[in-house]
Amino acid sequence: MRSGNIFLKRNEVVFVVILSALLLVVFPMALDSFRLNLVGKYLTYAFVALGLVLCWGNAGILSLGQGIFFGLGGYGMAMFLKLEASSPEHTAIQSTPGIPDFMDWNQITELPAFWLPFHSLTLTIVAILVVPAVFAWIIGVAMFKRRVGGVYFAIITQAIAAILTILIVGQQGYTGGINGITDLRTLKGWDIRTDFAKEVLYFVNVALLLGCLLLAQFVRRSKYGRILVAIRDKEDRVRFSGYDVSNFKIFIFCFASVLAAIGGAMFTLQVGFMSPSFVGIVPSIEMVIYCAVGGRLSLFGAVYGTLFVNYAKTIFSESFPELWLFAMGALFIGVVMAFPNGLAGLWQAYAQPWFDRIGQRGAPRPISPAPISPTAAPAERRT
Amino acid sequence: MFEGYTLAELGSIFAMQGFAGLILFSVFVLMALGLAIIFGQMGVINMAHGEFMILGAYITYFTSNFFLNYLPALFSVYFFVAMILAFVGAGALGMLVEWGMIRHLYRRPLDTLLATWGLSLMLQQFYRSVFGAREVGVELPQWLIGSLPVTDVIEVPINGLFVMALTLLITVAVAVLMYRSRWGKQVRAVMQNRVMAGAVGIDTEKVDRYTFGIGCGIAGVAGSAFTMVGSTGPTSGQLYIVDTFLVVVFGGAQSLLGTIASAFVISQAQSTMEFFLSGSMAKVLTLLAVVGILMLRPQGLFVLKVRR
Numbered sequence: 268m269r270s271g272n273i274f275l276k277r278n279e280v281v282f283v284v285i286l287s288a289l290l291l292v293v294f295p296m297a298l299d300s301f302r303l304n305l306v307g308k309y310l311t312y313a314f315v316a317l318g319l320v321l322c323w324g325n326a327g328i329l330s331l332g333q334g335i336f337f338g339l340g341g342y343g344m345a346m347f348l349k350l351e352a353s354s355p356e357h358t359a360i361q362s363t364p365g366i367p368d369f370m371d372w373n374q375i376t377e378l379p380a381f382w383l384p385f386h387s388l389t390l391t392i393v394a395i396l397v398v399p400a401v402f403a404w405i406i407g408v409a410m411f412k413r414r415v416g417g418v419y420f421a422i423i424t425q426a427i428a429a430i431l432t433i434l435i436v437g438q439q440g441y442t443g444g445i446n447g448i449t450d451l452r453t454l455k456g457w458d459i460r461t462d463f464a465k466e467v468l469y470f471v472n473v474a475l476l477l478g479c480l481l482l483a484q485f486v487r488r489s490k491y492g493r494i495l496v497a498i499r500d501k502e503d504r505v506r507f508s509g510y511d512v513s514n515f516k517i518f519i520f521c522f523a524s525v526l527a528a529i530g531g532a533m534f535t536l537q538v539g540f541m542s543p544s545f546v547g548i549v550p551s552i553e554m555v556i557y558c559a560v561g562g563r564l565s566l567f568g569a570v571y572g573t574l575f576v577n578y579a580k581t582i583f584s585e586s587f588p589e590l591w592l593f594a595m596g597a598l599f600i601g602v603v604m605a606f607p608n609g610l611a612g613l614w615q616a617y618a619q620p621w622f623d624r625i626g627q628r629g630a631p632r633p634i635s636p637a638p639i640s641p642t643a644a645p646a647e648r649r650t
Numbered sequence: 651m652f653e654g655y656t657l658a659e660l661g662s663i664f665a666m667q668g669f670a671g672l673i674l675f676s677v678f679v680l681m682a683l684g685l686a687i688i689f690g691q692m693g694v695i696n697m698a699h700g701e702f703m704i705l706g707a708y709i710t711y712f713t714s715n716f717f718l719n720y721l722p723a724l725f726s727v728y729f730f731v732a733m734i735l736a737f738v739g740a741g742a743l744g745m746l747v748e749w750g751m752i753r754h755l756y757r758r759p760l761d762t763l764l765a766t767w768g769l770s771l772m773l774q775q776f777y778r779s780v781f782g783a784r785e786v787g788v789e790l791p792q793w794l795i796g797s798l799p800v801t802d803v804i805e806v807p808i809n810g811l812f813v814m815a816l817t818l819l820i821t822v823a824v825a826v827l828m829y830r831s832r833w834g835k836q837v838r839a840v841m842q843n844r845v846m847a848g849a850v851g852i853d854t855e856k857v858d859r860y861t862f863g864i865g866c867g868i869a870g871v872a873g874s875a876f877t878m879v880g881s882t883g884p885t886s887g888q889l890y891i892v893d894t895f896l897v898v899v900f901g902g903a904q905s906l907l908g909t910i911a912s913a914f915v916i917s918q919a920q921s922t923m924e925f926f927l928s929g930s931m932a933k934v935l936t937l938l939a940v941v942g943i944l945m946l947r948p949q950g951l952f953v954l955k956v957r958r
Contacts, residue, residue, distance in 0.1 A: 323760075329760045329763070331763075409945035409946075410945065410948075413945070413948050414948075415945075415948040417759060417760065418693075418695050418759050418760065418763065419899060419944075419948060421695075421760060421763060422695075422892075422895045422896070422899055423941055423944060423945075425892055425895075426892055426895075426896055426937055426940070426941055427941060429892045429937065430934055430937045430938055433930050433933055433934050433937075434930070434934050436930060437928060437930030437931055437934065548892060552764075552767055555764065556764070559764060589775065589778070589779060590775075591775075592771045592772065592774060592775035592778075593771075593772050593775050593776075595768070595771050596768040596769060596770075596771035596772030596773075596775070597768065597772065598768065599764050599765060599767055599768025599769075599771065600751065600765050600768040600769065600772075602764075603755070603761045603764050603765040603768070604751065604754060604755070604765060607758075607761070
């Protein structure tokens with residue numbers, strides 16, 4: 268194998284090209300501005316799904332609290348945009364000009380200290396990347412060093428998501444409460460509400476997503492990624508071989524949390540607000556289903572799964588709102604019971620052999636057997 | 651936070667909030683008992699547990715309406731009929747779910763979590779479509795309305811007392827069932843060593859099904875009791891599910907005593923703080939404390955020593 272494609276096998280290069288073409292060419296050409304913005308919104312969830320593939324599919328850590336990190340990233344960006352939107356000129360009618368409107372409504376007369384760094388875009392971006400990582404690191408150290416895993420980890424992350432939501436809703440004066448942070452206008456003087464801006468943000472989003480996907484793929488393909496799989500399948504053996512299992516888990520959890528935070532920040536930019544309804548238990552579990560539908564072992568599957576579930580959600584909510592929860596519930600049950608490897612599993616089982624046959628017929632010389640990518644893992648072997 | 655209250659007032663506040671906490675405690679215990687059986691004994695995460703509880707609440711609501719319209723003479727005792735119906739209804743649905751879904755997933759606990767979450771979404775929508783999105787409350791019989799004055803500042807509501815007595819009764823029944831009956835012995839045997847239990851002639855599949863069914867049945871009874879103190883809507887169950895899981899995990903998943911103790915601590919802490927802080931901050935602080943303690947002591951308060 269050449270050094271150039273050490274982490275992308277030949278067919279995966281094709282997948283990257285297809286996905287890029289779909290996101291960068293087909294969607295912008297085929298969809299109007301509104302729909303394109305909607306796709307952009309869906310794709311921000313794909314960041315979370317990528318993180319979950321690494322965390323859950325590869326390392327066997329199911330976090331039901333990815334909404335926490337999505338929310339931290341989203342709120343970070345929203346705080347910056349809100350401060351820019353509440354300059355003293357814009358908020359002259361308030362009793363305290365220069366602070367966000369919801370603070371004024373809640374009789375707060377001074378900007379709280381933790382809002383101050385968000386005056387600067389650089390600090391905001393640093394915060395978006397660092398705060399979730401630190402938070403995930405604290406959770407990870409507390410849990411994994413004590414060898415807490417599996418369902419306990421899932422329940423505790425879920426509880427933390429619940430706590431954060433209650434806190435955001437309860438501290439209305441500091442966080443905007445249940446309505447969230449709304450009425451965001453400009454980014455460094457550039458109006459983010461125009462159609463043109465939304466298109467630009469869409470492309471930025473897709474570029475970031477593809478970058479994160481390649482980065483995630485790199486992590487998976489590295490020796491580090493193989494150890495993660497080993498941890499998932501037989502944790503004790505890895506530990507007895509002399510690896511410090513908890514550090515590997517903590518790193519991948521932090522990595523997934525940063526991905527989620529990037530998604531959250533892009534969400535705020537494209538949708539124009541952030542609210543606790545994207546932080547709590549329900550959205551966090553929904554993000555897991557995006558990953559499960561796409562295939563918990565496939566990064567590409569995660570992106571397609573996110574698009575598919577959200578597209579279905581939009582269609583259902585527009586036409587048959589009362590059926591959506593049924594469909595969603597059935598999706599959860601069906602994916603878990605019948606298709607544990609999701610869309611990617613179906614692709615591997617049916618489409619891939621067919622393409623391989625075509626390839627063999629067309630190729631003049633016999634090529635080596637189809638590379639077995641980790642997505643082809645036949646069955647769950649976790650106990 | 652205690653400024654401006656005299657000592658006597660503080661005493662009464664603590665007593666009243668303590669009593670409110672006891673009602674919360676009863677709901678927690680009833681929900682957590684079923685969950686402790688299912689999660690603690692079987693290792694299955696049942697995210698639809700709250701919806702089983704709501705099923706019991708709806709059954710109680712319809713029974714009360716039925717008695718009100720057709721058997722008004724017997725209205726004062728409808729609750730006992732409703733409780734049995736709730737147990738049977740929720741239990742039967744639980745066994746059906748175990749048969750159709752859970753038994754295929756015993757080796758994949760995280761997947762059970764997702765599948766039962768899907769089930770809970772479907773049940774919620776089912777309740778919303780069939781019973782309406784509005785919250786419903788039951789008509790209490792005459793003898794449950796009112797309150798008993800203890801001192802001139804402290805009053806305890808009768809329905810609260812009734813729910814507590816009911817909780818006590820059900821807890822004792824579950825304890826006897828688990829630790830004194832033949833069936834309980836089989837359940838514990840299966841959970842400690844499934845292969846061995848099968849080898850000595852226990853029908854493990856049947857034990858699984860009945861365990862799950864009884865756990866869900868108790869959730870149904872919990873819902874029945876819940877109607878005495880609160881109103882029921884399609885999503886009421888979801889509000890309690892995370893708290894209840896924390897109660898079970900905090901207590902030490904396999905210990906019934908631990909479940910009760912942790913339900914007591916959490917409910918008392920929450921309701922006492924609620925008076926002095928806002929409701930949301932009380933909940934945040936309680937949950938934070940629980941999560942913090944769980945990070946320091948992941949095995950929970952009470953640990954069952956089992957050699958694995």
